[in-house]
Amino acid sequence: MQPVSLSNNGEAPTGAGRIQRASSLAEDVYEAIFAQLMSLKIAPGSRITVDNLVKEFDVSHTPIREALGRLEGEGLVLKTHLIGYRAAPQITRRRFDELYEMRLLLEPHGAAKAAAAMDEAKLGTLLEAAGVMSRREGKDERLRYSNFARQDAIFHDKIMEYAENELIRETLGYQHTHFHIFRLMYHSRVTEEALDEHEAILAAFGSADPDAAAKAMRAHIEHSRDRLLPAFD
16 A cells, blocks of 8 residues: 655645654554644544554555554553554543643642753753744644644653753653643643743743742642643633
């Protein structure tokens, strides 16, 4: 089978759920399925049929299975022996509360430590991640949303890396927190308001001000929680 074709500007047909040619077909397929999961085109808990994806993307079974295996590792897809794949269920309200309680305990402190250790190179990396999140390139809104979710995860992970506490970083990363919370509500408000809050965090880092960084991170997490709470109404 031939891979799904791309137009001259690097965009794929809307039905393919992706817009940019990645470094490999497997990566391309992964990004397409990831975008559908994040935007809820593939509903939480629904069955994912490999044959249907093969037809949709016009590829062989191999890149589909590779992509699903990777998504399983990220907690977005579940595989049951002799049954197959399904999208991970939406997190419960209790799990949501627990995740945000954990974030509020760990991330403001991590941001303060990162600010104390901030240098020009580290700040440049964070500014680059924030810049990628602010771009609105391409016509596929689902892909833009999924890209934002991924860059947001990278942004927060980098901050914890700069805090130099690998246990905190691993604890937050293991939960795949950002992927799960972004699946709660597919809405532009989620991304637009987060960008403004990131600016406040970056300003504190630019001033190497630990107290301001902790305060900005706490406000960001609290606002993120409040934005997503209506998903449980």
